[in-house]
Amino acid sequence: MAGLSTDPGRRVVVTGCGAISSIGIGVSEFSAALRAGRSNVRPMTQFSTEGFAHGNGCEVADFAPARWIRRTDLDELGRATQFSTAAARLAVEDAGMDQTALEDGRCLISIGTTDGESHDLDRLVAQEIAGGPTAMEPALAKRVAASRLSTAIARELGLGDVETATIATACSAGNYAIGNGFDAIRLGDADFALCGGADAVCRKTFTLFYRLRSIAADCCRPFDKNRTGILTGEGAGVLMLESLDSALARGARIYSEILGYGLSCDAHHPVAPHQPGLTRCMDLALRNAGVKPSEVDLISAHGTGTKANDQIETAAIRDLYGANLPRIVSMKSMLGHSMGAASSLAAIGCAMAITEGFIPPTINHIETDPECAIDCVPNESVPADLRIVQNNGWAFGGNNAVVILGRYDETRTAS
């Protein structure tokens, strides 16, 4: 689509990050864990995996929401909404934005998700099986609407002048939400945006991936010859996006700039990725950012660790980039697949990689698959001077979304 990169508009920067993940809560802990190549794989506890041959996952252990959720009755929020709300609080605190500034500005809150509160739906089904439909618990039924992942944040933070929209585009939804915030700020619809993704592990999705033979028995090893699939994970990543002018005016620390993003739809298969759609999405994102493939220093891959994804994603990147590939890592090797949170947690990882000068590793890596002949930065992070990073997200429904992040450079002019 021509003309995208000439779109005038405000520059948009990341000034706060809130991460709730299986390897750390809060951006410092999260970033340190990425740099250390940590993971926290353990048997699932949120639902019973009895009868499955294996049941490892990447849950957020010992999550204590009351630390961040202070104004809302926790029983009114499902686990995914608790994640999104806590992550938003963390992002606001990390951005150092005070309550007056928050309330005075016009805000967009957009949270992406795969499952919303499907964990509660699972419980309602169990109650129906046990006692018929009248036995379903009203408190659970009240919190299943996906919209609540976003509105709960506004309520908790006391923000009235806000547009709230949950984006339910499955596993790329975090990138979609970041894109929504980027456009809202560029068009002047919002002064700042709390954007990202959230999901909680649930039986439905674990079973679904298990049935598709896409759950790894032990751990997730993207791009490895012997990879066997994903581990289901959970958490939330919320980014505070604001216009550069606003960030400069209040002297905010700038992690990185959002340079652009791209969306495409495969229109090919409901659950399998399709190479042309992925290539087109990356191409659109780079054009929107005004960036050439040769300028990209790192790709944060969707990198689920399934046979199909990693091979098709590698081919799609090669198709666009040719022979000179940048390093390509999968943070899912550490985080598991946190579904709607995945691309937003990865975006936070990209912002931290740019800020702190390192490349997060692809852990659990033993032997690179010849069909994925890339430098995936196996097992140990490396120091790196990163200027431009590409963050990939693909999803069921052929919903592709790629975000391009850049180091904030005051001399750069808006694309």
Place this chain on the structure above:
Amino acid sequence: MTLAISAWSAISPFGYGRDAFADGVNGRTDTSAPVGPEWSVPDERACMVPDFDVRERLGNKGTRAMNRISALAVCTAGQLIADTEPDSREETGFVLGTTIGSAQSMMDFTRASLEAEKPFHVEPAKVPSCVMNCAAGQVAIWHQLRGPNATVAAGRATGLMALNYARRLLLTGRARQVMCGAAEEYSHARSWLDHHRRDEQDRAILGEGCAMLLLGTESSVRRPLATLRAVRSRVCLDDDPASTVLATVRRLLVEHDVDPAEVWAACGDELTALRTVFGDEVVDRVPDMELIGDTSCASALFQLTALLSVSATAPRSAGRFAVLSAVADDGAVACALIRLGEHDVR
């Protein structure tokens, strides 16, 4: 630059297509009917799409595991495309509003896992229908729409949030045109969830269907049915949605320099607030879409298509404004300012 609505279509309890919908609206037809015992639901009445059978509508190919919500969206999109023929499928975006996708499909899948001999003895063909973006993905495949494809959820305010999302896709050049709709299905699961979710006095007759509009930028659409001037949203923090709607509408009018006297019709949620600003005549012009039941995430777009149905036969609406309000029960409020098309070109 604003957004232009160039066409619309609907499948609703009024029937199939634009004419059936407009007839139902203008005739103020009550569509509620007794619910059969086969549904085993707590509802006595519901507003259902008449004779909606997925395979009868779409044939046998590719529909074996297609759920009702996806089929409603695929068929409505088919009607809209047949009426308009979008220029480039690669540059056509698709935005669909949802509540949680198909509660029935998701809960059936979990039930199968819990009741099977082995928890993974579930049908792989059912997998695609268990995610919230199932309908949007199916529409893309069925109609080969390869532009941006998004699913948006904001309760009863979904339709207006989806319009605003579509507006951004168009204004940033990410799509040349966008088909924007919202779909809701009637089901055992939705009925029981709704029953438990609401107190007895707040329960409504449930409806279903899909409304969809074709949108372009104002400069690209020669004869718009209407243009979307703006959508303004808020979250109501004090449990007084009427005041929030009132404040949002007033702000919208001031920001766009529109006098209440220029507003020909106002409709949607919290009608008392709209009456305060516009008076009864303006608010009563467009029937309330409770005629087709509570269609949840689809309600705001059905209200918009009702507005377009009424204004199409009202010469005096030409060039005047309309205001739509939507209030979600989690407090999200959205109001839209619309300018109705010139009558002689419609």
